[in-house]
């Protein structure tokens with residue numbers, strides 16, 4: 001089977017901010033049904049991106065983002081530069097493998113005296129301003145399908161993927177230690193966290209993870225491709241989906257491929273209370289993850305949407321038998337992957 005593509009008829013047209021508000025229920029339904037939606041906005045302005053995001057959640061800042069939380073995604077890294085490793089592959093023309101945005105985030109920040117857990121964004125928006133002339137296609141992998149398939153087809157890999165403490169992510173000073181590939185959330189749903197170029201695992205677990213990656217992630221098996229056009233915005237459930245981008249092979253005449261990216265804060269990452277001290281203001285002890293704090297809108301929207309995010313493995317939604325944390329084997333068979 002060759003690569004699969006998003007059906008062009010699935011792109012949701014919004015010709016004005018009012019049109020977007022009218023189509024919002026359809027957009028949310030699409031996100032809940034298959035993990036992402038593609039909307040075609042009236043133009044490719046920053047305002048169109050902010051209008052799309054405003055009804056969906058609270059922005060989450062990023063070290064490379066501006067005051068609105070918007071980051072430019074464009075190949076600006078000099079290919080001849082001797083970069084041994086750069087976490088910001090999104091700013092190169094190289095292929096960007098399947099990943100969760102902010103996979104390396106699991107920390108704390110303080111905002112006005114409150115300590116908040118910093119996690120990967122719940123959703124991200126990617127807005128196309130200028131596509132590449134050749135290459136640079138986006139792809140999406142449904143983590144729910146991966147979860148259900150592993151449970152059914154490869155119980156050993158499923159055990160491995162849900163095993164607490166499995167993987168450490170390192171993105172420089174930003175780390176997320178001891179994360180399973182699939183973790184249960186308070187809501188009862190699951191989240192996926194993956195980005196192979198930042199992942200480290202103990203030696204016994206590596207062969208199994210490599211098998212999983214080869215069979216299910218670094219292949220077209222579960223990938224749905226889409227060639228983003230100007231004005232289009234992908235709105236994606238980052239708790240459920242993996243996404244990535246093919247290598248950019250040729251720029252358009254007008255200039256290099258250019259997108260804008262905006263993250264939306266995970267509301268389940270709530271306030272944490274100190275046990276032995278008083279937190280005052282924006283305490284500098286939390287500076288490591290400070291760039292990834294939520295950025296409330298100056299005038300929040302009254303009609304903020306409620307969207308069910310993450311991987312729903314409950315019986316009503318899954319054809320295969322329901323998966324619950326109890327059905328996970330507590331012991332992983334190390335020998336099997338040796």
Ligand SMILES: O=C(O)CCC(=O)C(=O)O
Pocket residue numbers: 073090096101126138243244245259261
């Ligand atoms: O360049 C793209 O289309 C994807 C970029 C991306 O996934 C990211 O910046 O996290």
Ligand SMILES: [Fe+2]
Pocket residue numbers: 099100101243
């Ligand atoms: Fe990404």
